[in-house]
Amino acid sequence: MSIKICILGAGPGGYVAAIRAAQLGADVTVIEKENPGGTCLNWGCIPSKIMKTTAELLERFKDAEQYGVHVDGAVSPDMTALMRRKEKILKTQIKGILGLLAHHKIRYIKGTGRIPGQGVAEVELPDGTSEKVAWDKLIISTGTVPLNIPDFPFDHERIISSNDALCLDKVPSSMVIVGGGVIGCEFACILSALGTMVTVVEALPRLLPLPSVDEECSTVLQREMKKRKIKFHVDKTVEKVDSSGDLLKVKVIPSPFATTLKEKDKEPIKIEAEKVLVCIGRKPNTKGLGFTDLGMDMDEKGWITVDDHMQTSVPGVYAIGDVLGPTHVMLAHVASHEGTLAAENALGATRKMQYNAVPGAIFTMPEVSNVGLTETQAGEQDIDYRSDTVLFRTLGKAQVIGELAGMAKIVSDNKTGRILGVHMIGPHATDLIAEGTLAVQTGIDVSTLADTIHAHPTLAEVMMEAAHKACDKAIHG
Numbered sequence: 001m002s003i004k005i006c007i008l009g010a011g012p013g014g015y016v017a018a019i020r021a022a023q024l025g026a027d028v029t030v031i032e033k034e035n036p037g038g039t040c041l042n043w044g045c046i047p048s049k050i051m052k053t054t055a056e057l058l059e060r061f062k063d064a065e066q067y068g069v070h071v072d073g074a075v076s077p078d079m080t081a082l083m084r085r086k087e088k089i090l091k092t093q094i095k096g097i098l099g100l101l102a103h104h105k106i107r108y109i110k111g112t113g114r115i116p117g118q119g120v121a122e123v124e125l126p127d128g129t130s131e132k133v134a135w136d137k138l139i140i141s142t143g144t145v146p147l148n149i150p151d152f153p154f155d156h157e158r159i160i161s162s163n164d165a166l167c168l169d170k171v172p173s174s175m176v177i178v179g180g181g182v183i184g185c186e187f188a189c190i191l192s193a194l195g196t197m198v199t200v201v202e203a204l205p206r207l208l209p210l211p212s213v214d215e216e217c218s219t220v221l222q223r224e225m226k227k228r229k230i231k232f233h234v235d236k237t238v239e240k241v242d243s244s245g246d247l248l249k250v251k252v253i254p255s256p257f258a259t260t261l262k263e264k265d266k267e268p269i270k271i272e273a274e275k276v277l278v279c280i281g282r283k284p285n286t287k288g289l290g291f292t293d294l295g296m297d298m299d300e301k302g303w304i305t306v307d308d309h310m311q312t313s314v315p316g317v318y319a320i321g322d323v324l325g326p327t328h329v330m331l332a333h334v335a336s337h338e339g340t341l342a343a344e345n346a347l348g349a350t351r352k353m354q355y356n357a358v359p360g361a362i363f364t365m366p367e368v369s370n371v372g373l374t375e376t377q378a379g380e381q382d383i384d385y386r387s388d389t390v391l392f393r394t395l396g397k398a399q400v401i402g403e404l405a406g407m408a409k410i411v412s413d414n415k416t417g418r419i420l421g422v423h424m425i426g427p428h429a430t431d432l433i434a435e436g437t438l439a440v441q442t443g444i445d446v447s448t449l450a451d452t453i454h455a456h457p458t459l460a461e462v463m464m465e466a467a468h469k470a471c472d473k474a475i476h477g
Contacts, residue, residue, distance in 0.1 A: 002027040005346060006121050006135035008113045008289070011038020013321035013335030014141035015097055020343040021139075022104035029133050030106055031113035031123050035090075036097040039143050039322070040332040042090060047166045048186060050086045052363055055193035059365075066402065077194050079170050086166075109133070115290035137346040140304065140312075140319040141339065142289065144330075147281035152178075152241040158248055159241060159276045162187065171195050174273040176250045178238050179280035180207040182362050185221065187277060189365040192230050199271055200225075200232040203255040207232060212360050214374050214409060214423035216389070221364055221425060224405050228365070233269065235261060238276075247272040282330075284323050301325070308352040310342040318342040329358050357441040361430035366406045369433035372421030372440040373411055384414040388446075388470040390477035392426040395465075396457040403427035408462040410436075410446060410470050417445035417470070428459050435463050446470035 005021045007014045010032035022028045035042050054077060060067075061075040101108050109131065111123040121133040146161040148154055156164050162183050171194045177184045180202030192198045202209065206218040207225070225232060235258035242249035252269040254261055286302040297305040297313035303325030310318045320342050321335035328334070334355070341351045362368040378385040393404040406426020412419050422436025439449055450467035454460050465477040 003347060004029070004134055004136045005139065005343070006031065006113075006133055006137075007139045007141060008115075008121070009038065009141035009143055009285075009321070009323075010036035010097070010101075010108070011141055011143050011321060011335065012040050012332040013339040014038070014139065015101065015339075016336040017139050017141065017320065017339030017343040018106050019100060019104050020340045021347065022106050024344065024347045026137075026343075026347060028104075028106045029109065029121075029135070030101065031109050031111060031121060031133070033110070033112040035094050036101070036108070037090075037094055038141075038332075038335075041093055041097075043163045043166060045332055046090065046093065047086050048162075048190070049363060050089055051082065051166070051190050051194075052186070052365075054082050054085075055190045056365070059193050063402070077171055079168055083167065083169070114288065115294060117290075118294065136316065138317045139339070139342050139346065140291070140317070140323060141321045141335065142285040142323050144282035144284055144322045146278070147283045149178075149278055149280065152238065152276065152278065154278065155243075158243060158274070159278065162277070162279055165191075165277050172274045173197065174247075175199070175275045175277055176201060176238070176248070176271055176273045177277045177279060179278065180204075180232060180234065181210065181279065182208065184277075184279035185225075185364050186362065187279065188225065188230050188232075189228070192225075192228050193365065197273075198230045199273065200230065201236050201238050201250075201252055202232065202234045203237045203257055205234050205258070207234065208362065208364075208368065210360075211377065212370050212374065213362070213368065214370060215376065216407070216409065217368050217370070217423055217425040220406060221366070221368060224366060235265065236269070239268075241276055247274060248276055250276060282322070284325060286323060299325070303327070309345045309350065310338055310353055311345065316346070318346055329355055331358065331360070334358055357437055359433045359437040361433065363430060366403065366426050367429040368425045369429040369436075370421070370423045371433055371437045372419070374421060374423065375411055378411055378420055383420065385411055385420060386414045386470065387411045388466055388477075390462055390465040390469060392459070392462060394476045395459060395461055397459050397461070398427060400457065401427060408432075408466045410449075410463075410466045412446050412470050417447055418443055419446060419449065422463075424462075426459075426462070432460060432463065435460065 005026045007030045018028045018030045064071045111125040123131045174197040177200045180200045188198045208218045235255045237255045239251045239253045250271045284302040304319040320338035322330045360370045389409045392398040392406045409423045411421035419439040446467045454464040469477045
């Protein structure tokens with residue numbers, strides 16, 4: 001008899017885990033309270049890139065003259081048409097996922113699942129009835145939701161979440177974005193390109209203050225955002241938002257994390273804006289789902305604890321994706337990999353999850369990507385390393401498409417030449433990082449990459465040029 005596997009959540013981790021388990025012969029049931037695809041498809045990766053595509057196209061029209069194209073009349077965004085296109089794409093993707101599940105004979109139940117006890121899931125169906133599902137192994141992939149900050153709670157009209165920002169019916173005239181991390185910086189670029197006057201407030205000393213993001217990439221992004229007239233305040237936090245007038249009044253104060261503030265930077269700042277977009281955190285979807293009744297270990301915030309095999313403290317129960325929290329890598333493609341691994345382990349394998357070669361893709365303008373160690377991380381590990389940087393403007397293709405800003409950096413072992421990390425900011429950086437990821441994953445050295453012929457004229461040549469430089473044989477860089 002087939003092993004019964006129940007999966008809570010049909011996001012990029014859950015539905016991939018379901019498919020892999022079915023391929024291995026399991027009897028699989030997926031429970032999802034909304035649409036398949038999770039936050040990534042419905043409220044994150046895909047809809048934000050649809051908006052970014054429109055924003056970039058609008059910028060192209062505005063710059064058309066320099067490409068030899070004359071545009072008669074005004075060009076402006078149509079948010080109704082943009083949202084219509086978004087919904088069409090999402091429906092296509094959702095239909096595709098449901099088709100994959102059906103193809104693999106996976107039972108899909110739409111409803112809210114909870115675990116009342118070992119070996120059983122209870123599903124509250126949309127019509128108010130309930131259904132029980134038996135399981136031998138359980139995979140939890142319930143994800144997260146935006147964190148509501150008590151000092152300026154969401155009203156979903158003026159003080160909005162990232163979910164709300166993906167459903168705008170008009171372009172705001174002005175906006176303060178609270179949080180200069182990945183989501184905040186992506187929305188800053190998108191909305192600025194659509195015509196919003198944007199101000200970003202970040203509590204740490206730089207935008208994109210993630211350990212995995214190279215500091216030089218942050219510096220370049222900040223420079224390019226200034227060119228786009230995007231204002232930003234680092235080492236600052238939002239203390240409160242006054243919503244009593246026609247415009248929101250945002251009070252910005254020094255960050256409690258700031259260590260070296262000049263006297264002038266200690267004074268509060270007041271900013272008026274039509275909307276405030278809060279992008280400073282998410283919380284796990286674990287409350288009220290019965291996990292504590294199973295005796296599952298979770299931290300004080302509700303994030304689930306797992307081992308290297310993705311198994312929780314309860315034997316036979318696995319957890320994957322964003323519900324694991326910030327101690328893990330909260331990215332859709334990581335969730336998918338974790339899902340594959342969890343499914344295989346649930347069916348007898350003993351694979352361990354590795355996070356040393358996870359690509360990061362940030363869809364700002366220009367894009368930022370990374371994999372492996374930064375210079376700071378290599379130094380903290382006492383590695384004798386070197387870093388070599390090549391500017392995108394040295395490439396013919398970058399000149400052709402008119403996107404010159406940015407660079408590619410290779411961090412390598414100074415003795416062996418092994419590639420330890422790759423960091424990029426520039427055109428199509430999120431696509432180009434795949435080569436760097438393969439280099440870090442396979443442990444190749446810079447000479448191997450330098451000796452690999454790259455097609456010309458392409459943006460991918462930036463990796464070859466950086467490798468040549470790392471071999472002390474720089475050609476164009």
